[in-house]
Amino acid sequence: MAQFELTEKNRVQRVPKRGAYDSKTIYEIIGDALIGHVGFVIDDQPFVIPTLIARQGDQILLHGATSSRLMRHIQSGGDLSIAVTHIDGLVLARSVFHHSINYRSAVLFGRGEFINERRAKLEALRQFTERLVPGRWDDARQPNEVELKATAVAAVTIDLASAKVRTGPPSDEEDDYSLPVWAGVLPMRQVYEDAIPDDRLDPDLEIPGYLQKLIEAG
Amino acid sequence: MAQFELTEKNRVQRVPKRGAYDSKTIYEIIGDALIGHVGFVIDDQPFVIPTLIARQGDQILLHGATSSRLMRHIQSGGDLSIAVTHIDGLVLARSVFHHSINYRSAVLFGRGEFINERRAKLEALRQFTERLVPGRWDDARQPNEVELKATAVAAVTIDLASAKVRTGPPSDEEDDYSLPVWAGVLPMRQVYEDAIPDDRLDPDLEIPGYLQKLIEAG
Numbered sequence: 021m022a023q024f025e026l027t028e029k030n031r032v033q034r035v036p037k038r039g040a041y042d043s044k045t046i047y048e049i050i051g052d053a054l055i056g057h058v059g060f061v062i063d064d065q066p067f068v069i070p071t072l073i074a075r076q077g078d079q080i081l082l083h084g085a086t087s088s089r090l091m092r093h094i095q096s097g098g099d100l101s102i103a104v105t106h107i108d109g110l111v112l113a114r115s116v117f118h119h120s121i122n123y124r125s126a127v128l129f130g131r132g133e134f135i136n137e138r139r140a141k142l143e144a145l146r147q148f149t150e151r152l153v154p155g156r157w158d159d160a161r162q163p164n165e166v167e168l169k170a171t172a173v174a175a176v177t178i179d180l181a182s183a184k185v186r187t188g189p190p191s192d193e194e195d196d197y198s199l200p201v202w203a204g205v206l207p208m209r210q211v212y213e214d215a216i217p218d219d220r221l222d223p224d225l226e227i228p229g230y231l232q233k234l235i236e237a238g
Numbered sequence: 239m240a241q242f243e244l245t246e247k248n249r250v251q252r253v254p255k256r257g258a259y260d261s262k263t264i265y266e267i268i269g270d271a272l273i274g275h276v277g278f279v280i281d282d283q284p285f286v287i288p289t290l291i292a293r294q295g296d297q298i299l300l301h302g303a304t305s306s307r308l309m310r311h312i313q314s315g316g317d318l319s320i321a322v323t324h325i326d327g328l329v330l331a332r333s334v335f336h337h338s339i340n341y342r343s344a345v346l347f348g349r350g351e352f353i354n355e356r357r358a359k360l361e362a363l364r365q366f367t368e369r370l371v372p373g374r375w376d377d378a379r380q381p382n383e384v385e386l387k388a389t390a391v392a393a394v395t396i397d398l399a400s401a402k403v404r405t406g407p408p409s410d411e412e413d414d415y416s417l418p419v420w421a422g423v424l425p426m427r428q429v430y431e432d433a434i435p436d437d438r439l440d441p442d443l444e445i446p447g448y449l450q451k452l453i454e455a456g
Contacts, residue, residue, distance in 0.1 A: 029283065033305075033306060033307060034302070034303050034305075034306050054325060054339065055323065055325060055339075057275035057277075057286050057288075057321050057323070058286070059275075059277035059284035059285065059286035059319070060284050061279050061282060061283075061284045064279060064317070065247065065279075065317055065319075065347075066277040066278050066279045066284055066317055066318065066319040067277065067319050067345075068275050068276070068277035068286055068319045068320065068321040068345065069321060069343075069345060070275075070321055070323040070341070070343050072339070084252070085252050087251075087252075088251060088252050089251055099282070099283055099284055100284065101277070101283075101284040101285050101286045102286065103275050103286040103287060103288055105273065105275070105288040107272060107273065107428075110370050110371060112371065112374065112378075112449070113378070114378060114379055115378055115379040115380075115381070115385075116363065116367050116374075116375065116378045116379060116380055116381055116385075117379075117381050117382075117385040117388075117389070119366075119367055119370065119374070119378070121272065121273075121290070121370070123288070125287075125288050127285075127286065127287060129283075145334065148337075149334050149337055152328050152337065152339075153328060153330065153424075156330065156334075156337070157334065159419055159420075160330075160331065160332060160333055160334045160337070160419055161332055161333040161334065161335075161414055161417060161419065162333075162334055163333070163334055163335050164335075167333070167334075167335040170335075171335070189434075189436045189437060190436060196379055197438050199379060200440070200443060201377055201378055201379065201443075202377075202435070202439065202443050202444070202445055202446050202449065203435070203436040203438075203439055204433055204434050204435040204436045204439060205433070205434045205436075206371075206430055206431075206433050206434075206449070206452070206453065207430070207431040207432075207433075207434065208428055208429065208430055208431070209428070209429060209431060210325075210426055210427070210428050210429075211426065211427060211428075211429050212424055212425065212426055213424075213425040213426070213427060214425075215422055215423070215424050215425075216407075216422050216423045216424075216425065217420070217421070217422040218407045218408060218421040218422045218423075219407060220415050220421075221420065221421055221422060222418070225418060225419075225420050226420070227420055228420050231330070231420065231424070234424070235424065
């Protein structure tokens with residue numbers, strides 16, 4: 021199992037038993053996410069912005085307008101930190117102190133490079149569309165040359181990474197287990213609701229099978 | 239309506255019409271979120287970590303182990319950027335280029351200070367618990383002195399902030415509206431599933447009303 025190097029930068033400091041450094045765990049967390057939060061530094065000032073992400077091998081793909089602050093920072097070779105987080109549930113312990121959430125998070129470090137070669141750029145854009153809605157790329161109109169130029173795509177090579185995962189029931193102090201306080205987990209999940217057709221949609225156009233499948237998979 | 243100052247740091251650069259700088263919009267986005275992603279800089283290196291957040295007036299409350307990297311950074315007076323993001327739906331346009339997501343995000347800038355005074359610290363911790371599960375604080379065992387000392391609570395004064403919001407249907411190129419491609423929005427939302435009682439829970443203890451209410455409110 022491929023492991024990321026463990027350094028002071030990516031070491032999980034708090035509750036180390038929840039930490040993981042293998043690419044399988046980390047890539048599954050990324051694979052389940054639509055967005056990541058990207059951190060970067062300009063003039064000593066930290067910025068964090070949410071953005072769509074995709075993974076291609078050991079790289080994270082980001083895209084945006086060529087003129088955006090993040091894309092200009094990437095082009096200048098700046099360091100990035102990318103966090104991906106899922107909340108899976110609320111953990112209700114008998115004591116306030118042991119309340120927690122069940123979560124899966126990954127924090128990545130690296131730098132990016134623009135993908136400029138036409139075919140590679142199209143393939144990266146296909147990844148973004150397909151991860152939102154598998155099957156969509158071949159159905160929608162493909163990007164034209166103007167649209168391709170307006171979008172910058174960056175590939176961030178993951179130098180260091182860690183995952184942190186909490187699962188399962190609350191951990192209470194032994195003395196607290198006898199308290200008459202309800203304890204357990206309240207699971208959370210993200211679901212799709214019924215699709216809303218565009219007002220200008222031809223009423224004869226039915227929801228495509230790939231979209232129906234996504235909704236039903238929930 | 240209270241407005242945050244508009245500077246180059248917090249100005250929404252891409253699609254400015256989606257930007258907002260009033261505290262009402264920004265605080266509603268924060269109020270709907272359990273976690274934020276906090277960015278900070280140590281030795282020129284950006285770090286982004288997910289953490290529970292709460293709001294108290296014009297301050298964001300963060301908590302963690304006193305020895306954690308983030309808490310030590312806050313204590314040293316370091317700059318923070320905090321992003322809060324909700325994904326509300328997938329936006330399927332007729333062209334790949336106009337695919338998007340509906341989202342509400344807020345990005346904040348500021349610095350934090352520890353809350354050390356006992357009563358203020360307890361009140362801050364109450365906010366964290368109550369925002370996870372309203373009604374929980376009075377039901378669970380309150381923090382003892384050891385637990386209070388182990389937890390650091392920081393209040394981050396929001397110096398600058400912006401919101402960015404996308405809602406509604408796709409915007410397609412006029413020529414594309416006649417394409418036979420399904421277009422519209424696939425709404426997403428986070429839901430609670432059935433509560434899982436702790437294995438060691440007294441079977442006579444029923445789910446409390448405040449928790450049932452939270453589950454039903456979905």
